[in-house]
Amino acid sequence: MDLLPTPEQEEIVTTVRSLLERDFNLNTLAERDGADSVVDRSLWAKCAELGWFGLGMDESLGGVGYTLAEEALLFTEIGAHATPGPFLATVLGARLAALSGAHDIAGAILSGESIVALAEPHTPGAASASPTVSGTFRVTDHGSADLILVMVGTSSALINASDMVAEPMASIDLLVPIAVGTVSDVSPIAGFEENPGLALRANILVAAELAGIATATAEQSTQYAKDREQFGTPIGAFQAVKHRCADMAVRAEAANSLVRYGSLAVLEGLTDANFHAHAARSLAATYAVTNSQINVQNHGGIGFTWEHTAHRYVTRSRVRSQTLGTVQSHLQSLLDQPTPS
Amino acid sequence: MDLLPTPEQEEIVTTVRSLLERDFNLNTLAERDGADSVVDRSLWAKCAELGWFGLGMDESLGGVGYTLAEEALLFTEIGAHATPGPFLATVLGARLAALSGAHDIAGAILSGESIVALAEPHTPGAASASPTVSGTFRVTDHGSADLILVMVGTSSALINASDMVAEPMASIDLLVPIAVGTVSDVSPIAGFEENPGLALRANILVAAELAGIATATAEQSTQYAKDREQFGTPIGAFQAVKHRCADMAVRAEAANSLVRYGSLAVLEGLTDANFHAHAARSLAATYAVTNSQINVQNHGGIGFTWEHTAHRYVTRSRVRSQTLGTVQSHLQSLLDQPTPS
């Protein structure tokens, strides 16, 4: 039993981090604020080359051969850097395609050639993904998508983007384009009527991204508390600021530990995998929203400006908290689980 | 419009305070910890002489002729000093007796001769106060009571204590004796099938007592923060302690302001009297529990000892929060009220 990354996993994290810092810089990405797509196809291809999209997939399926644990570490970094883009739909879409035998589609996604958007029910109960795709969906990153991954509970499907009529809406997160799309009785090009494993992985990856937000905001506040001086001293010397930073670090440690545990529980097929996936998903969402809100406060007026990245975490945590379920729905699912053995 | 006490009201408060500090000292009262009655009959007679039990009652009914506003100020002091005893049942019982024409009973209560306990349903829906008293009740201060005031919703009744079979239970507050009592089809010696006014007054008085707890705990913490030194300085100089004290003072100001407003709204018969009574009752309860819990924390190990009075407020706020309704029930009643005009 061990919950710290191995040296090999640390290396993956370092590589991911350096690319995100260099090529997904938020000040540069701000140029795309409000655009209907944030995907730069050449950058996307670079991520594909680095194997990010098939990181946790078996080599036999065309993946890199690592596991969900490494995939979760990747998504934590994506969250920590507030990196926009359809990473989740891409990773899950490639997996769905590969597992259902649609190897050419999987290949196109893994190579970065096909861009995948994510669709989930706009209101509960008003949409289906199987046997055909129908209903009204909230679609994320629809702008330049070629395919759409539709997830409704534990059923999932891939359809062509052209099969959906989508109406963009003003998104609270200007780097996460959201549209409301309708589909009428479309047969998926790949799909599962029931694949609880895919939904479970999705929970872990969303949780990992949220844990990354909780972590980065804790670090951003701590750094600012060391740098910013008022009353002749770094503001981190003031107990009110210091203690808020400490609480943020505690939340980050809690979210990261639980997400890692959850990723391993799913990976190792433990009987309490669902328990831990719902626990990680709800806790990470709550802590990400809390930490990002407090992070703005810790930065004072600076944190309220558009130029600073603090608001990115506020809106990103709000969007991801509502991606594939809500805090409330995951808490309910968690409460429905039996006592872990 | 004015929400600060008048000089005359200030004088009432000063008188109450000095008696409570002298004769209801908690270190002395601790001798009665766990007893089935905390009433000292000679002290009780002294309170009666000072007119406390009929403070807010018309002179025509045998009262002192002040109003609910002054009665609320009295109960705030009772809360602030964690004074035990059946004050609430006494004040309400005297009023009920007087209003229903049972002047001899009212007189006996007002003179301190008849001691009144309070009975409310032990579990919701399992008890009635009208036309006859029946059911299982939670009874407070049953020990030396001559009469019992039974309150069920907006109906209320006085019965003889001998008409109830009561089984003492271990009370979380050793100075608030609690029993579970059963009554079977007893006709009240005085009562109302419907007297929403009495229930409304009860809400204000309980809220006032709770606001007193919120206030006293804020003051106790502030004083300790000035007196206690660690690291060569009063601990109130540490921002964590200072800010907790500030938050407690804010809660106290909120609770007191709202309780005063509520007492006046009821007194003046405003259309939003119910709104403010439920608002005051729920807010004061929440803030009293919160402040008393934090007060223990602020006192560190000292606050955890039986000798210190901090725990008195913790348990008293718990008991009073559940006297004639709960935070949840009052919040629901508040939400059911129309928008105040």
Add this chain to the structure above:
Amino acid sequence: MNLELSAEEQEFREEARSWLRDNLPTEERPPEGQEMREFDLAWQRTLFDGGWAGINWPVEYGGRGLTDIQQMIWYEEFAKADPPFTLNNSCTFVGNLHGGPTIIVNGDETQKSHYLPRILKGEDVWCQGFSEPGAGSDLASLNTKAVIDGDELVVTGQKTWTSYAHVADVQELLVRTDPDAPKHKGITWVICDMRTPGIEIREIQTMSHVTDFCEVFYDEVRIPLTNVVGGLNNGWRTAMSTLSFERGTAFMADQVELAATVENLIEEARVRTGPDGRRPAIADDEIARRLATVRSEVAALRAMTITGISRNARTGVPGPEGSIVRLFHGELHQRVYQLALEIIGSDSLRLTPVDGDGVWTGPYLQSFAYTIGGGTTDIQRNIVGERVLGLPRA
């Protein structure tokens, strides 16, 4: 202790209600630029003509000379009239609630008779020049320097978080006039004409997409010494008086509006589907209790405001207790909008403007300013702890 309105106050309430019925604009407020300025000033002029400007200001400077309670009654009637804009969200805010009150208390006769009527009549837009990039919570460490040259101050430096600077005529400006004095002793509060040469203004983009904030740069800006308010090097005291108004009654209108917001939110919870996707949001026990809780808290806020007015009426000036209300209000305001986001569910991902009917995400983003602007909650807690409770400084 009483809630009764005097006959005069009751009459005032009815007059206000009736006037608002006939005179409240129906058009939306333009959200930015000169159009916004014109709209705000026109409304101020309408208020003045109707007798609703400077309700609690002295009569000799164009005010009505009435009480703070009447001022509150006016805010309440305004909020109840279902206005198409919020009261404090106006470029007339700083003049009415910061600059004006400060001059009433600290200004000389010339300053009073010149500036006060212009504020009330909607002739000047004021802005505040207090904060600097290096002087936020530690306001007294401000660096913008002013050198006396003849009968003028020559100002060089930078201010930030200056609301409405880009449309303002006049600024309440804090400058360092004595660099050698202890930091609280060398500051001067001065009125700056925003059209003076040497001033450059840049708008700041904010997380709520509101563009009222500006940075202001001063390059040898010349201000007559007669514009100093409260005395040279005595500006800290004057500024504290400005801030005590901000912490005392300046947000009364917001506080009144918040009560209306909570009622709107309760209505929203009745018509929207709740977290379970089946029942109305208000049928959810947690949402119901949180709504009732904020309902009780806005009631408490109003009672606290009246307590504050009662206290001011006895002492004559706003005391540090204003920070109690400001602190409670700022955090409550945030809680209300955080709850709103839970209630509107997936609509919480839809960006809305900051102002308007049935909009929640814009105000949520704006709500972050409520615990930062005019002194962060940390500063307010310090004030409550030290100046109200008498706890020692660190």
Add this chain to the structure above:
Amino acid sequence: MNLELSAEEQEFREEARSWLRDNLPTEERPPEGQEMREFDLAWQRTLFDGGWAGINWPVEYGGRGLTDIQQMIWYEEFAKADPPFTLNNSCTFVGNLHGGPTIIVNGDETQKSHYLPRILKGEDVWCQGFSEPGAGSDLASLNTKAVIDGDELVVTGQKTWTSYAHVADVQELLVRTDPDAPKHKGITWVICDMRTPGIEIREIQTMSHVTDFCEVFYDEVRIPLTNVVGGLNNGWRTAMSTLSFERGTAFMADQVELAATVENLIEEARVRTGPDGRRPAIADDEIARRLATVRSEVAALRAMTITGISRNARTGVPGPEGSIVRLFHGELHQRVYQLALEIIGSDSLRLTPVDGDGVWTGPYLQSFAYTIGGGTTDIQRNIVGERVLGLPRA
């Protein structure tokens, strides 16, 4: 990163489970006095004989020499065995989790070979003599003085919050041996025989009605210098090592037990009527979410504990990160019992003991100690802020 147990660990778990099935006492623990002492020591002896004492202690001093993970497995199996008492609520706590580990790291060979086996075999009860009336959070300001006289220390002063002093044989005692040195430099950590003449013990009554705490008074108490651990005037460092165990793994058993408590509380919410008086408590949306939230938080607590063990396994010693877990655990523990009081409704007015099945109000009152003892949450937050995050001291 893995959750797999090695074959050895898996076998250990099964052995523990099977041993507990056969050996767990069925009688309740006497709550106080000599009976309690005898019960606790007998159980310690039973553990030792079964091979479950000092699981992660060195073999040469009677321990098993196993890993922290195995220690955690033992706690988990103990909690799952539905024991009639909680593990840490024992007068053997200080010896097993404070004094013992400190001697393992800092003691000399004589001290190790004498004291360590006696702790494990249930021959000595230890108590802690750190806090004083004037030295709580500021532990280093302690005043109890010790003068060297020949080969002895002569101790005079007072300690407080000394758990189990009234039934203890041995005390880990902090004394000031150099009054002229800076306050952290003149302290010594010494083993005090509680039967030495000059010691007087008074029990402290607490708000939870538990009487484990004592005040201890020292009047020229003579302690051999050979009892000093970690060197004369080096006691602060030794004490920090003691506290790092307390903040690191000493509460692992409590943390494991808290998970079982939450499951019991969920069960309680199924059978009890909720706040509306009609539905079961668990059907209340707010209660359901708060239960699920604490369920997720105890899961996080366990994961954080494993993270801590993983970190210690790499560095060899518990670091300041232990305060992260301690802080999270203390506040979570309180939230759980506060929630319990909401769930049991009017039964929250019924006083119960601190320990036992289906009791909630006693543990609620006891829960206040979780954010005070062993360093208040303020101190823990300082440690996290300064020593983990590297923020500056004030």
